[in-house]
Amino acid sequence: MSLFERYLTVWVGLCIVAGVLLGHLAPSVFHAIGAVEIAQVNLPVAVLIWLMIVPMLLKIDFAALGEVGRHWRGIGVTLFVNWAVKPFSMALLGWLFIGWLFRPLLPADQIDSYIAGLIILAAAPCTAMVFVWSNLTKGEPHFTLSQVALNDAIMVVAFAPIVALLLGLSAITVPWGTLVLSVVLYIVIPVIVAQLLRGRLLAHGGQAALDGLLARLGPLSLVALLATLVLLFGFQGEAIIAQPLVIALLAVPILIQVYFNAGLAYLLNRATGEAHCVAGPSALIGASNFFELAVAAAISLFGFTSGAALATVVGVLIEVPVMLSVVWIVNRSKGWYERTAEAGKIQPAD
Template identity: 75%
Template sequence: MSIFERYLTLWVAICIVLGIAAGHFVPGFFQGLGALEYAKVNMPMAMLIWLMIIPMLVRIDFMSLRQVGAYWRGIGVTVFINWAIKPFSMALLGWLFVGWLFRPLLPEMQIDSYIAGLIILAAAPCTAMVFVWSNLVKGEPHFTLSQVALNDAIMVIAFAPIVGLLLGLSAIVVPWDTLLLSVGLYIVVPVVAAQVCRRWLLATGGIDAMNRVLAVLQPISIAALLLTLVMLFGFQGEQIIAQPTIILLLAVPILIQVYFNAGMAYLLNRASGEQHCVAGPSALIGASNFFELAVAAAIALFGFNSGAALATVVGVLVEVPVMLSVVWIVNRSKEWYDNGAAVRRNTKSRAAE
């Protein structure tokens, strides 16, 4: 894990301070950035998102989808959690906590927007950081790669319908043209560009050339993420200063959702007899979020000043400490996991083959 990844929460906290301060002292600058839009898409933000996402997607080999069948139990569990449970459980938690329990403590005009941001966050399964979490639990690397590739392929098709459905159920008006444009800009374009870049690099210089280019792009990707956060908090600063407890309140449903989905994925893998080296990354993939995409989609749909944008950024703020706690639980429970009846039975079956 790099220094940036290890201390992501610290960098986010620093960006919060810088963004709020910049938004207070030079508000005209942020207003000018916010006005640079085309078809409801902020162009500076779009460029930053591409710089964030494309280097991550270059690492993904979609040919690894051929290996999906080798880990069908873990793949099945993770797909089920990511697309049948996670967005819907987050919507339920959003309605329960933000729409009801915490409602008197939050700005009334932003309630629906906060819920929308939580839904968008949960509808985007993690892509890049998953490799870090998988490595920390000694996960099967081929499973992790094939699962991430499959999630990205599903995301192209399923992200917009699921977000649209849940926002509709929340009685939030869905700007379908903007939502579909966001999918094209922040999923389809980066995936295509990344795969074209990957194939060109491999064809001209092999894996070493690709790794050298990624080593150069990685700091740029990190800088783009940090600049995006500064911009977000530059627009959100006044609201946060007025009610700093908003971040803590929005973190509650996110925390519950992470532990619920990670726990369910872990237990389902154990019940199916999957190996621990697959169950660990399966649980982590089922719990973490592609927050770069979520932030971009929330801004495109609801704007910089929206509660939706703030809710997705809270997801960034809690990502590392929460996921590290899940890593700790997975590692500490390995002996218990391996003693499961289905796991022992399948282990004996594999040894006999």
């Protein structure tokens, strides 16, 4: 992990401060930026999101899907947690904490929007950062690559229906046109562009050419993320200053969801006999989120100033320190994980 990535939370915090200050000093600039949109999609943000997402998708080799069968138990656990548990557990936690326990402490007109943002955040499994977390846990690289490729492929078709279903259950009107457009703009087209560019680079310059482009685009991707946050907090500044408790309250269901899903995936891998080098990345992708996509979708569906956009940004704020704590737990528990019971109850998978 680079120095910049390691201290991402610090940079996010600075962007929050910068966005709030700039929003007060130059509100007309932010309103002008917010007005540049087509079909409820803000064009400046769309460009920034593309700069975030495309470099990450360049790392994905969809040919790795051929490796899925090698670790079918770990893949099965990952798919179960990511698509059958994670979005629904977050919806439940959102309803419990934001819709009930914390309701008296939050703006009444934003309750549903906050829950929607949490659902959107949980419906998008992490992509690029999983490679970082997997490396820190000495994860099996072929498994990591194949599970990320498979999750991205599923996300193309599953993200919109799951989000729509859970928003519908939350009694939130689903703008289907905007939701489908968000999926096309922020998943389908970037995947196609990234894979075409990846194939061209590998065909003409090999892995060295791809690595060189990724090295150049990596910092640009993070700068685009931080610029998006400045815009978000430029619009959200007054609400945050008036209600600083909102950030802390939104973090509660996110934190519980991260540890619950990571622990569930980790224990299920142990129960099915997968090796620790598979269980680590499986738990990590089950816990982390594709927050770039979540931020983009929340903005498209509900707008810059919405509680949904703010909820997804809270996910960005706590992502790095929380995931590093999960990495620490996975590494520290390796001896326990691999310890064989007297009866030989658990053996690492071949």
